[in-house]
Structures are given as C-alpha cells and as structure tokens.
Amino acid sequence: MDNKKLAELLFPHIDKTPDYYEELYPERGLPEGARVTRFAPSPTGYLHIGGLFGALVDILTARASGGVAYLRIEDTDKKREVDDGVSAIISGFDYFGVEFDEGVTGFGTEKGAYGPYTQSKRAEIYQTVAKSLVEKGLAYPCFCSAEELSELREEQEKSGALIRGYFGKWAKCRSLSLEEIEEKLAEGKPWVLRLRSGGSEDKKIVFDDVIRGKIEMPENIIDEVLLKSDGIPTYHFAHACDDHFMRTTHVIRAEEWISSVPKHIELFKACGFKVPKYAHTPQVLKIDEETGDKRKLSKRKDPEAAVGYFVEGGFPKESVLEYLLTLINSNFEDWRRANPRADISEFPFNLKKMSSSGCLFDLVKLSDVSKNVISVMDAHTVYERVAQWAKEFDPEFYEVFTANPEFSEAAVNIDRENPKPRKDIAKWSEVKDYFAYLYKPFYQPDYTLPDNISKADAAAIAQKYLGEFSLADDKEQWFARIKDMCEPLGFTPNVKEYKKNPEGFKGHVGDVSTVIRIALTSRRNTPDLYSIMQLLGEDEIRARLSDALKSFEE
Ligand code: GLU
Numbered sequence: 105m106d107n108k109k110l111a112e113l114l115f116p117h118i119d120k121t122p123d124y125y126e127e128l129y130p131e132r133g134l135p136e137g138a139r140v141t142r143f144a145p146s147p148t149g150y151l152h153i154g155g156l157f158g159a160l161v162d163i164l165t166a167r168a169s170g171g172v173a174y175l176r177i178e179d180t181d182k183k184r185e186v187d188d189g190v191s192a193i194i195s196g197f198d199y200f201g202v203e204f205d206e207g208v209t210g211f212g213t214e215k216g217a218y219g220p221y222t223q224s225k226r227a228e229i230y231q232t233v234a235k236s237l238v239e240k241g242l243a244y245p246c247f248c249s250a251e252e253l254s255e256l257r258e259e260q261e262k263s264g265a266l267i268r269g270y271f272g273k274w275a276k277c278r279s280l281s282l283e284e285i286e287e288k289l290a291e292g293k294p295w296v297l298r299l300r301s302g303g304s305e306d307k308k309i310v311f312d313d314v315i316r317g318k319i320e321m322p323e324n325i326i327d328e329v330l331l332k333s334d335g336i337p338t339y340h341f342a343h344a345c346d347d348h349f350m351r352t353t354h355v356i357r358a359e360e361w362i363s364s365v366p367k368h369i370e371l372f373k374a375c376g377f378k379v380p381k382y383a384h385t386p387q388v389l390k391i392d393e394e395t396g397d398k399r400k401l402s403k404r405k406d407p408e409a410a411v412g413y414f415v416e417g418g419f420p421k422e423s424v425l426e427y428l429l430t431l432i433n434s435n436f437e438d439w440r441r442a443n444p445r446a447d448i449s450e451f452p453f454n455l456k457k458m459s460s461s462g463c464l465f466d467l468v469k470l471s472d473v474s475k476n477v478i479s480v481m482d483a484h485t486v487y488e489r490v491a492q493w494a495k496e497f498d499p500e501f502y503e504v505f506t507a508n509p510e511f512s513e514a515a516v517n518i519d520r521e522n523p524k525p526r527k528d529i530a531k532w533s534e535v536k537d538y539f540a541y542l543y544k545p546f547y548q549p550d551y552t553l554p555d556n557i558s559k560a561d562a563a564a565i566a567q568k569y570l571g572e573f574s575l576a577d578d579k580e581q582w583f584a585r586i587k588d589m590c591e592p593l594g595f596t597p598n599v600k601e602y603k604k605n606p607e608g609f610k611g612h613v614g615d616v617s618t619v620i621r622i623a624l625t626s627r628r629n630t631p632d633l634y635s636i637m638q639l640l641g642e643d644e645i646r647a648r649l650s651d652a653l654k655s656f657e658e
Contacts, residue, residue, distance in 0.1 A: 218350040344375055385458065
C-alpha cells in the first residue's frame, strides 16, 4: 500500500506536517517539576459540582508546582452541546473566583499561546496529525455504514466474542486496497478514520496513576475511530493531539476515563507523542434519599449537581470551595485547624493525598462549613454579599435590606466580629427569614409561648417591661433590669436557685427573657436581644410589647 498516496487522497487540503505544530507550540520551558494541567468540559450549558471539584484539583496542582492550568472547551460532540454552553461554565467559575492561567475566557475569547483552546477551531491540527498517521500506515479509512456496524455487533454477540468492537478479523476496512479505497471515495461514500491498532490481546500495559498508583490493563486492540465522517475528531484523538500540543504534563480527569487509558497510551505512541501522566479523580457521590445507598450525583435527579444551585441559594463561594477542599485532600481539615484564617490558595495541595474512592458530597456538612465561613466574615462583607445575592435572586428583599444600609449592617453585625461569633447562617437566602423581625414587610408576629409559661405570666412580664425598659442602658444595666423584674413577678433571677427549688417559683430569669424575646421578635431564639432592641428603637419596642400584651391577655 502506498500510504503516502492514501494520505494525500484522504487529506488533499492538508499541507502541514506535525512538525509545524511542534514548532508553533514548543515545550513550555517551565522549571523542573512544574505541572501543566487542564480542565476540559463539554459546553453542555452547565457546570457540574464535580466539574468545579475537578477544576480546583487542576488549578491547585498547577499552582503548587509553579505550573499552568488552562481551560479547554471540548465541543466535538455536537449532540451534547447547547447554545452558548460556554458562558454558563465561565460564569460558574467566575462566581467561585476560579481563574485559569490560560485558555477560554468567555464566549469566543481566550488567552494563551497554545490555542485555539476550543476543539472545534482545531480541525486542521487534528487532520494534520491524522494525515501523518495514515502516511505511517497507522490509520485507515473505514466505510462501514451504521447498519454494517450493528450487524457486526450482532454477529459478535451471537458468536460470544469476549472482546467486542472493530478489530482484527472483524475490521473489514482494515485490509482494503488502495484501489478499493479510491473507488469508494469516488462513489462519495462517507468514511471515518480508524487507528490501525498494533495491540495484542494477551499483552498488558501498566501505567502509574498519580492518585491510584500502578494500574495494569490489557492492551487496546480496537481500531478506534479517530476522525468522524465530518472530519471532527473523537474524544480520544482530540485528547492525544490537544494534550500533546498544549503541553499538558498531567491529565487529571474523572475516573470514568480509566478504562480508556490503554487506548490513549497507544494513540500517544502512534502519534510519536510523549505519554502524559494520568490522575483519575474519584466521583462525587451522594447518599440516595430513598435507598440509602451511595450513588453518583446526577444532573437529572439532584439539583445540587449544578453549581447554579449554590449560586441561587446564596452559598458564599468560600464555603463551597472550602468544603470541596475537605473532600479533595484528606489533610485539608488539619491544615485549616492550624491556619484558621489562611486563604485556601496557601494550602499545600498534594495530588497523591487524594482519595481514590468516591467523595461523599453532603449538603449538611457543607452547611456546617458555610456557617463557620460566614461567622468569621466582617459585617460589611456580609452586608455587601447579602445585598449582591438579593439583588439578583430576591429583589423584594433587596429593596428592604438596602433601604437603610447602616441599619442592615448593624443587624448582620450582631454577635459578629468577636472571638466567638454566632454560627447560624449558612447561605444568604436564609438572611431574610433569619432577621425577618427587623424588617416590617417580612415580620409576622407570632406570640406562641413555651408550655412552661402561662399567658397570664407573659402578660405580666410584658406589662412590667413596658414600664421598665430603657434604651439608655448599657448591656449590663439592661440585663440587671430584667433580673430585677423577676422577684416581684414570682420568678427568680437565679437559675441555680430555681433548679434547687422549682416548686418555689414560676420560673427563672431565662423564662422572663424568653417572654420579652417573643414579644419583641416572635422567636424563642435570636442573636443578642440587647442589640436587637437598640436596632428596633423606642417606638417599635413599645408598639410590639403592647401588641404582645394584647395577645397574651386574650
Ligand atoms: N470533555 C471530557 C468530559 O467532559 C473531558 C475529559 C478529560 O478531562 O479529558 O468528560
């Protein structure tokens, strides 16, 4: 077979050789040990939480080694693509402040010297490499129709063949002569380009997965499709060409690709490319609510699979990243304890410390992490973040919350900016309800009392407090005043005393405070009541105590 002639016949429009691209995309000249990683999503119009997880691993790996992380858009599968699916991915990353050093930066924009970073713009590169493979006799055109291929599958099933697919004796087009090929081309028959696999069924390949260690698998023997009939590459071929010419050192990707590694190693070698290091990250799992079993987070079933869920819910980006890091590296939590306020970019990330089994994504744990994260934010930041979130997702609350910024900032500052801040808020969408009693349009009085306090006693407390409270008090005086109210009302200011002799009193100072709290906020539990009263102001306090009194007297 005259391979050169065949290559010319198949790719008459290609006038470059791979050497041209070798020069165009030279070795990066980074310091020894620097890692070049990439995140390579398909533009399906949505960023999966597992994608954010993967991108973080890419970026941390690159940063920890002084390397480069880039974003490549893999849009060769037109079926999976949605209009402008890139923007959704980019805006997802923007929200989380995740920035790549190179690659696609927006719809139709990119930065870096190894582009284009969108596969659909790289057809010439793939075809140049494809042409060289044909010249070397390592690839051939296959004219089999969809029907022929399904017949082949059926036959293989019938014969009980252990390995299924287009290979060896099943690969009809593998042995076509140049004349036969010319004839089919002249007839205008569509063709795909296949690898002429040199693999052997009884040989094994071994590779060292950075996360999983040594993995041994049978060699690839399938004549895999490299280019589809429209000249667009398959994932496998694009992976080899792109990761070579973009000079990726570490291919970090989801574990579902492990089984393709033999194919990929064969491809890299066939193309004369150095095989990169592979690291297959664990899947992001959840406990299925119905079955109680672990399963993959699913785009279809689980709203939290899409990062938009966290954006809309108002989880701060720091919380989500912090939580993902606890999943990513087993030593992250120790590091966090030792460095409570450090930025996560300072965390000494190590790919080898990644678990190889699935990571359980647990919304409850995320909420706990988030409460910690929010509790150490200063009031101004919280105010700004709540406002920013509400502007987009709850405009009605935005209007009310931002009408008096000083008031709202003081509200979110209650029990904050101190060594033991309150840890109540996990996401910005909770703030409206959390502080509803501070904003008239959202306040719905509810004077339900705990069982141990009678309405008559509550009325007496509200009545007395109406005549006693003073906003001029400092916090100590404020509390002393409440204590002083206790005895005349039949309560004790001393909790210990109450516990010793519960029959002797109607209750203790805690119960008196609870009544005041309910009267003023309709809650049994709030942040510091003294601060809340300062914010409500004299008139509002009077009005609320009177309202509550009426209700207690009913
Ligand atoms: N486009 C592939 C995917 O979305 C990327 C796999 C890889 O990182 O190589 O699954």
